[in-house]
Amino acid sequence: MINFQYLRADTQKKAIDALAKDASAQFIAGGTNLVDLMKKGVTSPQRIVDITHLPLKQIEKVPGYTRIGSLALNSEVAEHELIKNNHPLLSLALQAGASPQLRNMATVGGNIMQRTRCTYFYDTEMPCNKRIPGSGCGALQGYNRMHAIFGASDKCIAVHPSDMCVALVALDAKVLVSGPKGNRRIEFEDFHRLPGNDAAKDNVLQQGELITGIEIPDHPFTKNIHYLKIRDRASYAFALISVAATLDIQNNVIQDVRLAMGGVAHKPWRLPAAEEFLKGKKVSEEIFREAAKIAMNGSKAYEHNAFKLKMAPAAIIESLKIAAKLD
Amino acid sequence: MDKKVTTPIHSSARRNFLKQSSAMVALALAPPTILKAGDKKVEDQIAGYFEKVPVKLEINGKAHALSIEPRVTLLDLLREQLHLTGTKKGCDHGQCGACTVHINGKRVNACLTLAVMQGGNKITTIEGLANGDELHPMQEAFIKHDGFQCGYCTPGQIMSAVACVKEGHAESDDDIREYMSGNICRCGCYTNIVDAIKDAKKGGKSL
Numbered sequence: 001m002i003n004f005q006y007l008r009a010d011t012q013k014k015a016i017d018a019l020a021k022d023a024s025a026q027f028i029a030g031g032t033n034l035v036d037l038m039k040k041g042v043t044s045p046q047r048i049v050d051i052t053h054l055p056l057k058q059i060e061k062v063p064g065y066t067r068i069g070s071l072a073l074n075s076e077v078a079e080h081e082l083i084k085n086n087h088p089l090l091s092l093a094l095q096a097g098a099s100p101q102l103r104n105m106a107t108v109g110g111n112i113m114q115r116t117r118c119t120y121f122y123d124t125e126m127p128c129n130k131r132i133p134g135s136g137c138g139a140l141q142g143y144n145r146m147h148a149i150f151g152a153s154d155k156c157i158a159v160h161p162s163d164m165c166v167a168l169v170a171l172d173a174k175v176l177v178s179g180p181k182g183n184r185r186i187e188f189e190d191f192h193r194l195p196g197n198d199a200a201k202d203n204v205l206q207q208g209e210l211i212t213g214i215e216i217p218d219h220p221f222t223k224n225i226h227y228l229k230i231r232d233r234a235s236y237a238f239a240l241i242s243v244a245a246t247l248d249i250q251n252n253v254i255q256d257v258r259l260a261m262g263g264v265a266h267k268p269w270r271l272p273a274a275e276e277f278l279k280g281k282k283v284s285e286e287i288f289r290e291a292a293k294i295a296m297n298g299s300k301a302y303e304h305n306a307f308k309l310k311m312a313p314a315a316i317i318e319s320l321k322i323a324a325k326l327d
Numbered sequence: 328m329d330k331k332v333t334t335p336i337h338s339s340a341r342r343n344f345l346k347q348s349s350a351m352v353a354l355a356l357a358p359p360t361i362l363k364a365g366d367k368k369v370e371d372q373i374a375g376y377f378e379k380v381p382v383k384l385e386i387n388g389k390a391h392a393l394s395i396e397p398r399v400t401l402l403d404l405l406r407e408q409l410h411l412t413g414t415k416k417g418c419d420h421g422q423c424g425a426c427t428v429h430i431n432g433k434r435v436n437a438c439l440t441l442a443v444m445q446g447g448n449k450i451t452t453i454e455g456l457a458n459g460d461e462l463h464p465m466q467e468a469f470i471k472h473d474g475f476q477c478g479y480c481t482p483g484q485i486m487s488a489v490a491c492v493k494e495g496h497a498e499s500d501d502d503i504r505e506y507m508s509g510n511i512c513r514c515g516c517y518t519n520i521v522d523a524i525k526d527a528k529k530g531g532k533s534l
């Protein structure tokens with residue numbers, strides 16, 4: 001790892017100032033993604049700003065919302081009574097990610113900001129528009145089994161690897177951000193972006209902006225929920241496909257529904273057309289099949305990931321069935 | 328403690344001056360002395376890169392006042408500087424669990440942890456589990472159940488297992504398998520590891 005200067009921020013303002021002044025500086029929280037990438041030489045910040053001493057660890061209920069500080073640990077959020085009771089989907093998604101040790105280090109902010117696990121991004125001998133803009137996309141003609149089936153461009157077909165973010169986009173969370181120009185609140189759906197012509201940018205955060213927390217609005221989804229994660233082994237692996245499904249069912253009729261997928265796009269992928277279709281319908285396997293078909297509109301496979309075109313709808317149906325307790 | 332760790336590496340007065348001033352910057356984040364991108368002199372930059380940061384932490388009950396390069400991971404600090412080689416380096420990328428230690432009682436991967444960030448923390452490694460010559464109940468259980476072959480993953484498995492039981496995540500075989508999934512065993516001793524953990528838990532001795 002190339003050496004760097006270490007700074008510890010004791011106030012939010014100092015953290016933001018340090019990054020705003022220096023484009024080569026980066027925040028560090030749990031370090032589980034940043035240290036990994038620095039060892040590989042994928043990123044080499046000259047200065048690292050330790051934000052772990054900032055008071056951003058709270059998990060609390062406020063009227064209308066649950067607010068979670070960006071430095072709350074993935075394990076603490078997953079096991080917190082407030083989250084298990086009010087947002088069980090988030091607990092399930094967090095527990096499906098990484099390992100117990102990593103979840104004890106990983107923070108909410110770091111999880112949102114984690115980079116893709118595309119092997120061409122990680123291998124500095126390979127072209128990658130995300131790592132070196134203009135160098136090309138190694139995965140496009142390469143081994144692309146893990147890659148996107150929605151929203152990709154010829155500049156980048158990588159996927160966002162987070163499980164937590166799939167639950168958060170389904171739950172209409174907001175990302176709370178503080179930066180040199182003040183505070184802003186970003187809809188989770190708008191936080192991560194599609195690669196388009198600028199694969200280097202994963203999200204809309206500006207240099208110097210710090211994620212201070214997230215807010216999850218109150219919702220009725222506590223009973224009929226499921227997070228299905230399909231991976232190459234039973235645990236401790238990134239998703240090939242994951243599906244967050246939540247239903248609000250009254251008298252066997254779907255009042256409201258949220259659906260989102262992981263492992264399929266450059267961002268956590270919400271399925272609004274399938275949700276619209278399901279609203280007001282009676283629960284049945286047939287309508288879940290129909291919804292899965294609708295969800296797959298616009299999907300596109302590459303040489304090695306065509307299996308995802310079959311796996312994704314099957315996963316949507318399965319996740320909805322488990323959430324609806326059909327069987 | 329290794330003497331080399333606490334002795335400054337730079338001998339020239341200029342380097343020592345830089346070391347001191349940079350340590351102050353590092354701790355107080357005082358803007359006037361922060362090097363600005365673009366106007367750094369190459370020498371300053373190079374000197375700045377290799378500045379060590381003073382860190383006080385506790386390892387297995389013993390206080391250490393160290394001087395650490397920012398890029399040193401907790402794993403490398405333990406193994407290379409303090410010669411606590413019980414903690415193993417498997418993948419060095421968070422993928423195997425061989426480097427599992429406890430920080431303030433929580434299990435973490437030492438390979439992805441920067442040592443400079445551990446000021447004030449209490450670290451426990453495999454060397455800190457036994458009570459003198461008396462093995463920790465989890466160590467005894469691993470021996471009794473043949474929870475290893477080559478033994479390379481074992482310190483990490485045991486550190487993880489102790490935490491797994493304390494967290495309340497060892498309530499069933501499935502539970503143990505899921506919550507021990509962060510520790511890979513190349514020799515495939517998984518079934519015996521599950522047995523060892525159940526036995527240690529049942530033993531009821533304080534873990």
Ligand SMILES: Cc1cc2nc3c(=O)[nH]c(=O)nc-3n(C[C@H](O)[C@H](O)[C@H](O)COP(=O)(O)OP(=O)(O)OC[C@H]3O[C@@H](n4cnc5c(N)ncnc54)[C@H](O)[C@@H]3O)c2cc1C
Nearest residue numbers: 029030031032033034097098107109110111113163211421
């Ligand atoms: C072996 C392995 C397996 C994994 N498996 C999974 C998995 O199955 N599912 C999954 O979802 N994840 C998985 N992960 C990824 C893990 O969840 C992330 O590494 C972790 O969430 C990152 O959080 P952190 O606090 O450690 O971030 P850091 O490594 O500290 O930071 C990551 C990035 O976020 C930035 N950052 C951190 N905090 C903030 C903030 N508050 N504001 C602005 N920027 C910030 C940093 O500058 C850095 O660029 C795995 C990781 C490993 C190593």
Ligand code: FES
Nearest residue numbers: 417418419424438
């Ligand atoms: S050496 Fe740390 S997880 Fe493998």
Ligand code: FES
Nearest residue numbers: 476478512513514
């Ligand atoms: S005992 Fe050999 S790797 Fe586990």
